[in-house]
Amino acid sequence: MNLEDDILIENFLRNELSDQERTSFLERIKSDPDFKEQYLLEKQLHESLNEEDWSFVNTIDSKEADEYEALFKSEEIQNLKEVIKNASTNSKGDRSKVIRLLTGIAAAVVIGIFALRPILSPSVLDTNTLYASYADFNNLPSFAERSSEDINENLVTAEKLFKEKNYEKAAFTFNTILDSDKSLSGAYIYAALAESELGNFDKAIEVLNELESSDLIDSEKAYWYKSLVYIKANQVEQAKKELKSIIEKSLFNKGKAQELLKELE
Template identity: 50%
Template sequence: MNLEDDILIERFLRDELSEDEKSSFLKRIEGDSEFKSNYLLEKQLFESLDDESWSFAENIDVEELKEYEDLYKSPEVDKIKQAIQKASKEKRVSNSKVIALVSGFAAAVALILTLNVFLKADIDSQTLYADNIQIENLPSFVTRSETSDNKLVEAEKLFKAKDYEKALTIFTSEAKGKENSNLFIYKAITEIELGKFTEAEQTLDQLIKSDLIDAEKGYWYKGLLYLKSENKKYAKKVFSKIVKEKLFKFKEAEEILKNI
């Protein structure tokens, strides 16, 4: 199952689809046996695990587990473990001393884990979005030739002036019947800035499914969309795909994954 289907099924299970999207989803289940099998499997898992269980599974980080394993094997912790073992073998040592040693060890580990959580929480989704969207670096519709599309140039000016409603009106009109990767990106970002997350997702899906040479850029902006909408689970899936397949901005995606 591909990433888009995975996210689509989960959105259906969480009742996040529009009525039109639900209708298309149900029609696809009827006509696509493989998709139906994947849906039934995800449905069974979804109904078996509550939100807390899903959250725990989602937040498991291999690198974090490795860090904790290294911590457990570190010389400092090893000394504490040896002291506990030695204390437990000495007949005259009270149980309270052993408990104190164990508690000290647990407290030290707890402190490190707590610090780790707070340090990671310093960079939130909105900051990551703002740091990576880099609107100022988007390609311009203004060209040196006389063939510039005046409507798109005007929309770009409105966009940069943060007059997103007027810019979106032009981008939407110009996007009809056209396949232009920059137009898709501008339109999607405009929708994101206006909080129209479902529309932005649909726009980026159009780019991803197109035959345009920059189609893979859709995944990068889709990941940023999920950060902006505070959907870290979907963001992790998209950025993981970018890193795994070395798509557009995979190095930046690696850095984002370290902070979510």
């Protein structure tokens, strides 16, 4: 794996790719097994150094969570994290070999202390990649493409902010628009996705529940986007529930819902 791929993967993990680059990245993961393996290794290292992103934490009970938290904050693990940071930053050799070695060491330390579950197992569901793949920001409805007579300029501005990944301002603008006009189904979707990107999952679901309960023609799309928000929030069972509703009721994106449900099971 070359340096360019290392940089590409790092930029993806930091959410620094353009929409086009993001789409190409996800397509490559599907078609290139070696690249996918490298991505998963990089992701493991990224999560091992970021206590906010340990993907398993939402899938365990409170007792286990307390034990993991205590482990993560222990002096031994903090020292190990520092070693990993220094080695991955300073190594001039094959970075993938360094990552394999260090993530293996980290996993061995954790398993040796608690012997609870294989934290870095390749079978762990990669919800971030699933979300990014199925959310497909490039195919969201565009307000900018409509006639200027039919569209509020604030919507165009908000869409531009979203595409520039300025999610905080985009969420604020879309929510402000919705406060005065509840008839814009696309605005609900953009607002919810912006909130989701900010990690405001409860707010995202609240926005989509409002769309679902409306009499708008696109109200059924709320089920699909709620399933995506739940996936990003790592609430897999809730996501499955929404997907099953789509399939049973033959709602928007039924085919994709069937495909995604298989990925989750």
